[in-house]
Amino acid sequence: MKTVTAGILVIGDEVLSGRTQDANTQVLAKALGAVGVQLRESRAIADDAPTIIAAVREMRDRFDYVFTSGGIGPTHDDITAEAVGAAFDAHTGIRDDARALLDAHYGDRINEGRLRMARIPDGASLIDNPISIAPGFRIENVFVMAGVPKIFAAMLDGVVGTLEGGDTVGEVSIPSPRAEGELSAPLAEVDARHPAVSIGSYPRMRPEGGFAVTVVARSADREALAAAEADLRQMLAGLA
Amino acid sequence: MKTVTAGILVIGDEVLSGRTQDANTQVLAKALGAVGVQLRESRAIADDAPTIIAAVREMRDRFDYVFTSGGIGPTHDDITAEAVGAAFDAHTGIRDDARALLDAHYGDRINEGRLRMARIPDGASLIDNPISIAPGFRIENVFVMAGVPKIFAAMLDGVVGTLEGGDTVGEVSIPSPRAEGELSAPLAEVDARHPAVSIGSYPRMRPEGGFAVTVVARSADREALAAAEADLRQMLAGLA
Numbered sequence: 001m002k003t004v005t006a007g008i009l010v011i012g013d014e015v016l017s018g019r020t021q022d023a024n025t026q027v028l029a030k031a032l033g034a035v036g037v038q039l040r041e042s043r044a045i046a047d048d049a050p051t052i053i054a055a056v057r058e059m060r061d062r063f064d065y066v067f068t069s070g071g072i073g074p075t076h077d078d079i080t081a082e083a084v085g086a087a088f089d090a091h092t093g094i095r096d097d098a099r100a101l102l103d104a105h106y107g108d109r110i111n112e113g114r115l116r117m118a119r120i121p122d123g124a125s126l127i128d129n130p131i132s133i134a135p136g137f138r139i140e141n142v143f144v145m146a147g148v149p150k151i152f153a154a155m156l157d158g159v160v161g162t163l164e165g166g167d168t169v170g171e172v173s174i175p176s177p178r179a180e181g182e183l184s185a186p187l188a189e190v191d192a193r194h195p196a197v198s199i200g201s202y203p204r205m206r207p208e209g210g211f212a213v214t215v216v217a218r219s220a221d222r223e224a225l226a227a228a229e230a231d232l233r234q235m236l237a238g239l240a
Numbered sequence: 241m242k243t244v245t246a247g248i249l250v251i252g253d254e255v256l257s258g259r260t261q262d263a264n265t266q267v268l269a270k271a272l273g274a275v276g277v278q279l280r281e282s283r284a285i286a287d288d289a290p291t292i293i294a295a296v297r298e299m300r301d302r303f304d305y306v307f308t309s310g311g312i313g314p315t316h317d318d319i320t321a322e323a324v325g326a327a328f329d330a331h332t333g334i335r336d337d338a339r340a341l342l343d344a345h346y347g348d349r350i351n352e353g354r355l356r357m358a359r360i361p362d363g364a365s366l367i368d369n370p371i372s373i374a375p376g377f378r379i380e381n382v383f384v385m386a387g388v389p390k391i392f393a394a395m396l397d398g399v400v401g402t403l404e405g406g407d408t409v410g411e412v413s414i415p416s417p418r419a420e421g422e423l424s425a426p427l428a429e430v431d432a433r434h435p436a437v438s439i440g441s442y443p444r445m446r447p448e449g450g451f452a453v454t455v456v457a458r459s460a461d462r463e464a465l466a467a468a469e470a471d472l473r474q475m476l477a478g479l480a
Binding site: 010012013014015016017018019020021022023025026027028029030033038039040041042044045046047073074075076077106109111113114116117132148150169173180181182183185187188198199200201203205211216218 | 250252253254255256258259260261262263265266267268269273278279280281282284285286287313314317346349351352353354356390411420421422423424425427428431439440441442443445451456458
């Protein structure tokens with residue numbers, strides 16, 4: 001089994017102030033999962049250079065890939081590009097290839113602010129932005145992308161094919177009308193019988209009151225997953 | 241100005257697998273903001289004891305308060321209580337006060353799984369759960385709460401009043417029909433004139449295509465915030 005891991009840094013005060021809810025983690029998790037990359041951490045942090053630099057350094061050592069979202073726009077509070085550059089001790093300045101994209105797109109509407117979006121660390125390669133043109137970039141194992149969800153998703157579309165994934169993890173979801181507390185003993189027994197499968201349970205509130213549960217089994221080993229699923233279904237049917 | 245900070249650890253595989261989107265960070269950010277506590281980091285991690293222990297240790301040193309959500313239910317994969325206990329080198333076992341709550345609630349439906357929800361580290365105090373009874377707990381500056389959003393919010397209601405907050409941060413949001421790139425130079429000038437105010441801009445896609453922007457100013461200093469708001473409104477009106 002080959003395990004390839006990733007983390008995401010969600011950069012920007014808007015998630016931490018409660019203004020918005022981060023949507024990029026979920027999109028990334030699903031896209032990475034499909035190509036055999038397991039998302040292991042999602043960390044939302046503020047637009048603060050020392051915080052960004054420390055988090056990038058820590059996560060790029062711990063994970064095979066790191067993604068960032070946010071902070072690469074045209075305004076003074078967009079400091080992600082320089083901060084990621086600094087995390088790699090790389091100089092960040094306006095680069096000709098990125099500038100050419102912006103010049104072609106904006107024509108005479110180009111200005112100093114928009115040129116900020118051509119700031120790319122030395123040694124980085126550009127990530128295509130089919131929606132608003134201003135590129136993201138990849139430097140070593142870190143992918144720096146836009147925060148606006150549609151642009152993040154579009155950049156990701158162009159990037160996932162370039163990743164070297166490992167084994168994909170299969171997932172089986174089985175809803176049950178039982179309360180989670182009635183399942184705990186039999187669920188633990190099934191779990192113990194299938195060491196290659198990760199089995200979890202997620203309670204949910206019913207609209208009409210009370211709780212139901214969804215049992216989720218995950219494994220990169222499809223044979224083991226199928227065996228666990230059969231065992232789980234039998235256990236749940238025996239309770240009903 | 242007194243600044244009080246917090247972080248949240250969102251514990252559980254369901255956010256990182258993309259099954260669900262974390263909703264607790266936003267609820268926490270708003271509730272803390274109202275009592276003068278600034279959320280500085282939100283970190284989603286898997287149900288993995290060493291990861292939880294390391295993250296709790298790191299965050300409790302960096303922030304005044306740490307909140308966790310998830311992993312305190314009745315099943316084998318609910319390992320948050322022991323992991324947080326271990327982060328404080330505290331023994332975690334079934335505690336009489338928590339057990340009494342569960343016994344009273346479940347009556348003869350109590351079982352071994354449900355008793356797992358009475359596992360509380362030594363030295364912790366209980367957090368009330370008015371919805372499903374199984375308590376959270378506070379140990380030093382760490383608050384361990386449920387992951388189900390309605391229960392998380394109900395536990396939080398009981399907890400916010402016990403926090404020692406600092407200055408609250410005021411926020412002003414001003415939508416503009418302009419593209420972010422047209423605002424960058426004048427916005428940077430306004431920002432430079434108001435060092436006590438944090439000014440950011442958030443692009444959003446219009447349903448009909450193209451981009452608009454929301455300018456957000458934040459400060460604990462209400463006088464400085466009002467001056468920045470007036471300056472921003474004048475700048476934006478001059479562009480329109």
